[in-house]
Amino acid sequence: MTSPTAPPPGRRRFKTFRAVSALTLREMESTYGQSPGGYLWTILEPAAGIALLSIVFSLVLRSPALGTNFAYFFATGILPFMLYTGVSAKMAQSIQFSRPLLAYPALTFTDALLARFLLNSVTQLLVMLLVIVGIILFYNLRPIIDWPSLFLGLAMLLALTASVGVMNCYLTSRFPIWGQIWAVLNRPMFILSGILFIPENVPARFRDWFMLNPVAHITSQIRKGFFVTYDAVYVQPVYVFVISCVLGIFGMLFLLKNYQFILQR
Template sequence: MVSADSPPSAALPPPVEPRLRRVGRRRPFASFRSIGALILREMSSSYGRTPGGYAWAILEPVGGIAILSFIFSVLFRNPQLGISFPLFYATGMLPFMMFSTVNTKVAQALNYSRPLLAYPSVTYLDAILARFILNFLTELMVAYIVFTGIILMFDTRVILDFPSLGLAFALAGALALGVGVLNCFLMTAFPLWQQAWSILMRPMFILSGIMFIYDAVPEPVRDWFWYNPLIHIVGITRRGIYASYDAPYASPLYVMSIAGACGLAGLFLLWRYHRLLLQR
């Protein structure tokens, strides 16, 4: 019982409801964190266990191109453009290798990062972009080292057109990403497609104009070669190296159309079926 002389009790403040974070809402910049973590994971898992680490990702293709350039320069002393066969070979091989390597890495993104895709903060787009960024930058570094080494070691007499070179490697990266995204779905959904794609890519070394220029192909066959987007990329690369070579047949719009069509088709299929693919 409360006495009359006792002071009135102070009013209690209303209870404060805890603020709950909305379920399903991703943290700001979560994709950037996931992509960065996936890049570091691939660098450590793929190259961290070997002496030299990530440097081998650059030195191995550089050494391979140097050896092949020396062999072919002995067999073919007079290139169809310029006076240096190693440089002529590199202008065809480097963009082809960028497409082939980056496309293969992107196509295997879901299978490579499958355990991490069980976490809600990691999406299939994060896995694809992480592999693309790492391998695209690696191939750019390889191209820079090879071109710089050839120009310094040989009498090339070239005037570099940097906008054309930048366009060529940007197109190679875009084509590799677009085709790689479509192959990512196909290789995950149909494992036999990986072997079929490997067979289809073997003649591309010849059909992409690495050892010759498009203009030297006879007319009935030349029209068919035009539909190979790598022919356009190699032509733009050589336009950036040889001032006298214009490559009027090369169409960046055609390359971007192929890259965009493949990329959009692959993204739609992955968006529609990626959960089913990850449960297999």
């Protein structure tokens, strides 16, 4: 009878899980554990923005583009947009943030990307849940939620966020000035993503150009989930998923090809 053989030295089970878990804990400590309030500020920031927009628009308009509650309408647009911008920005800095650790063979850039994506996406989704539920309870709303439409919108949101984060991780690591260029390009996105209005209210001659922005499709699809009477006829989920696949695949290919060069810079 032969005795069981030990695994080869240096090989560990669940290598990726261990690496991602360690990087996630490090991210939690550095991002949310260094300042008073930590996670509390993550909730208060969007809540304050939603409250301000609600007050301003309620003074000049009788009702929002959908429904009757300004806070609920703006929350369904601002919170997904904050997830997109916040998580993709975190992913763009993955290699710079974890550069000292990536010198170890046990860690790769995919571990760093995955850790940042998972932690910050889950955090923002929880913030979205808490803020929207808080608005519903505070205003005693009775929304009818279309769950399949909502889940489709969230899938579109996470796919685009991950792909933009991967591509920007390569561009930022390879060309440091790209971070500044992207920040300038991204400034009009708050207006162009359909947060303050819906595509149906955009003049027909501009609507086709407006819907070239994949984030506008995501905002409308998520609102279709929160407002059951909203049809969102201009949303094309396939368009968003195709863009996400193209950006994600090319971003990963560029990183794989240039990873060693980036680390040695």
